[in-house]
Amino acid sequence: METKKLQNTNFEAELSSALKSAGYIFPTTDKEAEYFLEQSEDIDVPDKYKTCNFIFDESDRALDIIKGTHVDNQKAKQNWAIAARHGRNIPQDILDKMKHDKDNSPKK
Amino acid sequence: MIVDSGEINKFSDGELMATIRESRDRDKILTMKAISILYERYHSKLLCLCNKVCGGMSEADLVFESTWKKVYKYPTFDPQKTNTKFFTWLSKIAKNEWYSLKEKCLLNYNGIIEDYQDSVIEEKVQEVTLPLTRNPLITALQHIKENLSEKDWDILLRHFEFNAINGKHLPKYILEELKIKYHTTSAAIRQAKGRALEKAKQIARLNV
Numbered sequence: 001m002e003t004k005k006l007q008n009t010n011f012e013a014e015l016s017s018a019l020k021s022a023g024y025i026f027p028t029t030d031k032e033a034e035y036f037l038e039q040s041e042d043i044d045v046p047d048k049y050k051t052c053n054f055i056f057d058e059s060d061r062a063l064d065i066i067k068g069t070h071v072d073n074q075k076a077k078q079n080w081a082i083a084a085r086h087g088r089n090i091p092q093d094i095l096d097k098m099k100h101d102k103d104n105s106p107k108k
Numbered sequence: 109m110i111v112d113s114g115e116i117n118k119f120s121d122g123e124l125m126a127t128i129r130e131s132r133d134r135d136k137i138l139t140m141k142a143i144s145i146l147y148e149r150y151h152s153k154l155l156c157l158c159n160k161v162c163g164g165m166s167e168a169d170l171v172f173e174s175t176w177k178k179v180y181k182y183p184t185f186d187p188q189k190t191n192t193k194f195f196t197w198l199s200k201i202a203k204n205e206w207y208s209l210k211e212k213c214l215l216n217y218n219g220i221i222e223d224y225q226d227s228v229i230e231e232k233v234q235e236v237t238l239p240l241t242r243n244p245l246i247t248a249l250q251h252i253k254e255n256l257s258e259k260d261w262d263i264l265l266r267h268f269e270f271n272a273i274n275g276k277h278l279p280k281y282i283l284e285e286l287k288i289k290y291h292t293t294s295a296a297i298r299q300a301k302g303r304a305l306e307k308a309k310q311i312a313r314l315n316v
Contacts, residue, residue, distance in 0.1 A: 014245050037153055043156045049155060
């Protein structure tokens with residue numbers, strides 16, 4: 001039983017090391033990394049990674065993408081305004097007041 | 109530190125990292141030059157590794173970018189102290205960045221498991237390494253991959269990537285991800301791993 005367990009352990013450790021050397025999982029020893037560097041082929045690097053300029057950009061793109069989710073909600077906001085008026089158009093006296101306020105607002 | 113621009117190209121990885129550490133608050137141009145040389149040496153290999161490990165290009169891109177940002181922000185690599193080579197150190201950072209990305213992803217799932225954080229931290233530090241001369245199993249990997257279903261291969265890789273071998277369990281956030289991906293249960297994931305491992309062993313016996 002113990003022997004079988006030991007054999008399993010060795011096999012799993014050896015398989016783990018082989019997977020790391022072949023780059024299926026991240027290498028964690030120099031030997032694995034060296035083997036990976038030797039045998040891996042050069043790939044076509046996309047233009048965005050031809051230079052390292054992105055390193056100096058301080059935003060956390062990962063977090064932005066995961067959060068997901070900046071959605072431009074202008075259209076929905078318009079709908080909220082319509083809903084607040086119960087679907088009715090803006091009355092003429094309100095429109096006149098808005099225009100009056102706008103004309104009389106201090107210019108920047 | 110006064111460094112000739114031709115001279116810096118000949119610096120070792122450790123010397124370049126030392127340059128980044130020493131000049132980052134005083135000489136931005138020198139710092140950028142040093143990191144761009146390191147980038148030139150290793151970016152293609154790291155991107156290749158990230159693509160292979162992370163599967164999806166978008167995840168690979170995120171891990172690749174955040175790894176280099178970490179190198180710039182925390183240039184702690186010192187070959188004398190860490191007793192390791194630069195690419196190994198880089199690979200370990202990438203691995204941690206991927207773990208961290210997976211954790212952040214979990215935060216976005218509905219119905220997050222309550223105690224995931226403890227298990228993540230506990231599992232994260234465990235390592236399985238084996239002194240390797242020329243591991244004969246490397247030649248069998250392609251056969252193993254070809255003979256397993258895509259799902260079983262994926263599950264097997266996740267177990268090895270997250271050190272859930274030799275009796276240890278997958279971090280819960282990875283288990284959750286696999287359950288969602290394959291519409292299945294934790295028990296089925298564990299069974300698939302056992303099945304894949306047994307099959308891998310048989311194939312290895314025939315091919316090594």
